[in-house]
Amino acid sequence: MTTAQKPTGAVGKPLDRVDGKTKTTGAAEFAAEHTYPGLAHAALVHATISRGRITALHTDDASAVPGVITVLTHRNAPPLEPVPKTSPLDLSSMVSGTSVDYLQTDEVYWDGQPIAVVVAENAAAANQAAALVRAEYAPSEAAVDFTGAEANARPQPSSPIMPAGAKKGDAEEALAAAPVALDLRFTTPPHNHNALEPHATVAVWDGDRLTVHEPTQAIDWFRAHLAARFGLPADDVRVLSPFVGGGFGGKGAVWPGTILTALAARATGRPVRLALSREGVYRTVGGRTPSIQRVAVGASHDGKLTALVHTSVTRTGRVGGFPEPVTTQSQHLYAAENILLEQKLVRLDLLPNIPMRAPGEAIGTFALECAIDELAYELDIDPIELRLRNEPEANPLDGKEFSLRTLAESYRQGAARFGWHERTPEPRSMRDGRWLVGMGAASAYHPAGYFTADITVRLSADGTVLVRCGFQEIGTGGATAQAQIAADALSVPFQAVHVEYGDSALPKGPFAGGSMQTATVAASLLEACKKLKRSLRTMARRTGGDSHEEVLRRANVPHIEAKVGSSTQLGRKSDQARFMLRLARDRRRWVRASTGAHFCQVRVDPDTGEVRVTRWTGVFSIGTVVNPKSAVSQLRGGIVMGLGMALSEETLVDPRTGRIMNPSLSEYHIPVHADVPPIDVSFLGTPDPTMPGGILGAGELGITGVAAAVANAVHHATGKRVRDLPISVDKLL
Amino acid sequence: MPFSYLSAPDVETALRAVADDEDTKLLGGGTNLVDLMREGIERPAKVVDITRLPLGEIKNLPDGGVRVGALVRNSRLAADHLVRTRYPVLTQAVLHGASAQLRNMATVGGNLLQRTRCLYFYDGAAACGKREPGSGCDAIGGFSRNSAILGTSEHCIAAHPSDMAVALAMLDAVVEVRSVRGTRRVPIAELHRLPGDTPHVETTLATDELITAVELPAVPVAANSRYRKVRDRASYAFALVSVAAALGVEDGTVTAARLALGGVGTKPWRATEAERVLLGEPATDEGFLRAADAELAAAATTPHNHFKVELARRTIVATLRRLVPDGRDEESTI
Structure with a gap:
């Protein structure tokens, strides 16, 4: 690995994560383990229709269960403030998973919507009673069949943050005129995040002050949303999230369980815990939208792309949801002369979708990178060579500068590491005994950027450094990475730095999403460290002394502190405005992204069509690699998740009822160990000159392109193109 | 509750x-x-x-068979030397099921009575005549990828999920059952019932009966036997199709054949039609395919599980091919 960091610094070293021992010894206290004296336990009752009204709710049997404290329904629940209107100028306003006022209405908007909450002295009584609540409904007609709704798709709303399309020249005309052209349809099914830790909330009221323990990717937005729903000043809400057992986007929004736990605690005057079952997560936490995609490509005989069309249909819920940016990567990956990108949407009576690891690019790269591979076969050009021939100098749409573009180098290094030259291009031409062997490649692409974060950094006379920022440790090794950055910025040993995070009482951290948390916190951290050093230099002119400790001792101050950001409401608003301005400015100037090249080898059983991935190489560009150990882990995890997407994962939404039929890890098939091959991850390591610390994102890049690399390898092995995920045996018979 | x-x-x-x-x-x-x-x-x-209860022993029987106590854990059954040498198909079937942790807990008797993994059986909001007698079947017309294609009825298409039971069906195991009324011996073929119009009645056992042992008769041809399971991931998933097979071949002709199927039947499916066709046939892919087709002629499919017919044909042929002396492919790692 090559990096531009000082070899003596902490940044770039594969250090063990600071919370590793706490987690591996079981000492880490996750939200569901948190307890209070008098803790009561909640369980949810879910609607079993997709749309309609509750006409009767029988709770007597439930109430009679020994230990039950109360059964909350829309008839007796305390009031809630309505969901704040979403505004593109206030990112925290988009944190609500749905727009439903839970237990304030008899209306049902999705199968699984909580229609009652049982609070009991113990979890067993709560669960038992919840199973005894019986509802009667007046169902109304519900639209729940995604495939059937395709014809009703409408253009996605477009915003500067999330454009819903793009156009250069006349791609359809160029496609019709192209010497070689392909027009292909791809589909991907709904997915669920399946974090190791299911969602859980512990809520406790102290007068009008609310404390919530919950694993979240958005502590500050959680706080703002809870304050809004319960009519409190934000300062009266505290959100604690010291450990998050995986999020992947599923913990980036506030789902009904959170609100209802706080509501139950308010109604009963007791601290309340709700720990969702796996099924509870499927029924109340949105997953990834399914998609129908069209990718059409036209090229000259020598492989120059003349036309690229990428369109998508995805879904949101009638009561919320996230318009999936499926075509993002297609704006930036290929130097096509004409480009047409369109994203359409259907609204269904289903639990609203939510970002799941690389929303947009995870499924968008599947279609695009399969289509490029198919085109390579049409043209009889090596698929990597075809990509290199269309590698753009500048952003294909508008000629904007790439802040860092190293994709060709990823392919060169990856091809050498993987042994791409051993590949014979003819499908079914490679064998290992009776097995068919195939090799496939695909590009990884994920946009980069950074939010704002408040931070304080304190340098003490004893030589220690305390970094305080309410960001989230979602398993990425964030605290370790920031300690490494602080150590180098202040020229102190890594062990001298302590990082506090995971608490809304700390300076406001960023949302852990979009793979932007590390760069975001680093931006503020580096600025604070610069301020500290300036203060130290000023002091040192007065005191003399050639170390931090010495200067502070001589000045007789125990520590000095630097702050970045504002704790006032006005300050927050202006922060938000600055963020938007910077975002707009940066977008005008550069196209920023982390990128990479995947190489996959599969074996396919010629009799049964079983696919086994046997080898993987990925060469990635994520800017500065702060901690190679945790960064490799992020990329490898993304690839494993991509293997599930490629081969087996699918949330089964019954098109007759809108009900999820496989809400469990036994029937939703994530990869098991036996599905995961040795994965070779390496980094180019070139810092991005426009990003704080040179850091791009690592969390989402890994999953992008994976399904395409597998599909392309399967085609090479079998001669079959599977354009509908997952690539299950029935599609290869 | x-x-x-x-x-x-x-x-x-x-x-x-x-x-x-x-x-x-x-x-x-x-x-x-x-x-x-x-x-x-x-x-x-x-x-x-x-x-x-003292039902945890594996014993050698004088006639060359093996008696397995009902409480023998699946992991122990698979590892037993007698089982591994006399009935490799059984060891393989058990090891293809569940996970190591589950196999350490699961018992032989319990595995036989394991209930279907049909998605609609598991969902209290769905109609399922197996769960609520007479309520209908939402799997028909629903997600039926893991449903059966053999032995189904208009009331139920749920597949039997066990791997072990498929091997036992192939081996003609006899299930020993006790109640306060005494002891009786039930051939495995008569243990599980087809759903018919009473899908909730899954076995011929009375509610007061306890499985105490499973006896495996001497089956010399089982020394050349094999279990092959095709599923949606490499491990820890129920069978889409599985095949338990034993084959005797002399001069290129099948002289003994036993075949049972999993993942496709509403009960562990002994493929008697296929066995009948195999006997005396040349031990070739063509002969195996004729046998498979004879068994699968009765298949009733849905759009979701129609692929199982072709998958079963291919898996049967591939499994039998591996059992032909000198004709076997090199080891598969699946």
């Missing part, structure tokens, strides 16, 4: 407990029953834990 719990010290106590109260369930390894109780599908008033 609350239930009372009794840990039975001996067989007689367990038998009396189930005889007294129809609403009693016997608890072995708990790998299925506890799940079903958590899901609210099984709601026994009383649970009788039988894991202390």
